[in-house]
Amino acid sequence: MRDISLHLMDIIQNSITANSNRIVTTISTDNEKDFLYISIKDNGKGMSKEFLENVIDPFTTSRTTRKVGLGIPLFKESAERAEGFLSIESELGKGTLVSVSYKISHIDRLPLGDIAQTFSQLVMASPEIEFELKMNNGSDSIQINTVEIQDTLGEVPITNFEVIEWINNYITESIKCIFGGVLDEILS
Template sequence: MKELSLNILDIAQNSITAEADLVEITLNETETELELSIKDNGYGMSPEFLASVHDPFSTTRTTRKVGLGIPLLKLAAEQTGGHIELTSVQRSVDPENCGTEIKAFFRKDHLDFTPIGDIVSTVTTLIQGFPEVDYVFTHRICEAGSEKLVALDTREMRIILGDDVPLSDPMVLMWVRQTLEEQYAG
């Protein structure tokens, strides 16, 4: 993947496949480090699947027996000297607290760090494709002594839009793009 934001898009779609209705994407960035978390309330993974999920030959897809989403994220983290962490609680075990969280740690000052890229497009793409799911996006950037916070919570948007307007409406998507871009620029 050319940008980490593409890995994030890819991984977040696993959450939607797992029937999550809330996906939280959190980025914490300093000058030298990036911590990424993608957390959902989907049906989770069995301990056996969790143990095997780093393996490209382990996948939920049915068109073929290869899944590269998590291995590609793992590679992107490890090639900077970082790592990934996976935790998951199955719905059948604990329906109240089920879900999966993937954390990835990157060394930004490493030569092989993949730039985050167009994260705004990743957020709008998720909303466009799966507007029935809620997203909480948080990006904290602590650099040169100052802190910037970029945040979006579709649950707040839904309260205002009501049932009449889907989050995937082009005007709403444009609003999302602009609000995020303004926060990054500000």
């Protein structure tokens, strides 16, 4: 995967497959510690202890069509390459929390990528799911929630192309506001 937004796309698909109807993604930075934190929390079916213990192994998957699953191992490896880590907490019937960190200034840290495209497309494909995205740089924060957007829209579907474009632009501007100058790849 070329950037963090693609990993997010991949990991959020897991939450969707686990029948979540609310998925909260948080992207935050701690400049003093020089760390970028990302978490994905869902209310899906969760994993058993046994499955959780092995989930980082690429030869573990809940799929029955094939015996490999590379999403989580790839995400973990990308974090570890940049002195970060990946951890997963999960409880059957309650949901799963995936937390990832990267050392911001590390030469191998992946760029954030197009977070807006990831989210606008997830909304397009799964409008029935509540997506929340929180962005925080330690002093300012912005969040966007698809249920609030749908409330504003009333009977107009959130998948309306102009709405999707608005979501895309809103997130792009928010990322600039919050992480411009904080992460080198994002110009303020």
